[in-house]
Amino acid sequence: MGAQWATAHGYREIGRRIQAAIDLERFDPPRWEERADAARRRGIRLASLDELRGSRDAAAFEALLHEIYEVEAEAWEDVPIATPTAHWGFDAFRRLLLEQPGNAPDLDLVAFDGDTVAGFTSSFRSRGGWKGGTGFTGVRRAYRGQGIAFAVKVRALARAKASGVRWMLTTNDEPNKAMRAVNHALGYEPLPATVQLEKTL
Numbered sequence: 001m002g003a004q005w006a007t008a009h010g011y012r013e014i015g016r017r018i019q020a021a022i023d024l025e026r027f028d029p030p031r032w033e034e035r036a037d038a039a040r041r042r043g044i045r046l047a048s049l050d051e052l053r054g055s056r057d058a059a060a061f062e063a064l065l066h067e068i069y070e071v072e073a074e075a076w077e078d079v080p081i082a083t084p085t086a087h088w089g090f091d092a093f094r095r096l097l098l099e100q101p102g103n104a105p106d107l108d109l110v111a112f113d114g115d116t117v118a119g120f121t122s123s124f125r126s127r128g129g130w131k132g133g134t135g136f137t138g139v140r141r142a143y144r145g146q147g148i149a150f151a152v153k154v155r156a157l158a159r160a161k162a163s164g165v166r167w168m169l170t171t172n173d174e175p176n177k178a179m180r181a182v183n184h185a186l187g188y189e190p191l192p193a194t195v196q197l198e199k200t201l
Helices: 004-006 031-036 047-052 058-078 088-098 148-162 177-186
Strands: 012-021 044-049 109-113 117-127 131-139 167-173 194-198
Touching: 012 177, 031 148, 044 148, 047 058, 047 109, 058 088, 058 117, 058 131, 109 148, 109 194, 117 148, 131 148, 148 177, 167 177
Parallel strands: 131 167
Antiparallel strands: 012 167, 012 194, 044 109, 109 117, 117 131
């Protein structure tokens, strides 16, 4: 009904955002172990943000955050969305990653090739801890196609399940078929889409 009204009043659909959820009680990490381990066999190692923070002094950790931010900025440019937006500044990125309620640094995973950050995924938890979600997953262009995004997603889901999270959510724009395919393979079920409308004034 709402879409019909909007169309009749000059709005047109320009895109859809699709949220999906996975029931972690049904998620079986060992099932995905071999595929998720492909990146490690190529020399990629994973570490959580809380582990990395505990093993570095403040200056080194801040430098690492800047490198993760650069990875996100590069990936941000390539995410297919209906309404492209400028990437936020580093200060906003840092606050979202470290200072917001629901931050989950034990589920934020960084993929390294040697000392180079190749990719990462960020996550969040609800206040009660039983529900969480993915904030952003990105991989440097030079490292795509090596299974890194899949690896960090699987490890984050496994960690979330082990910590008592029941449901994990994620949101992707409809054209982002690559990430939506990864999510579908892992067992995410789509929820009703958010339809984006635009009207020329």
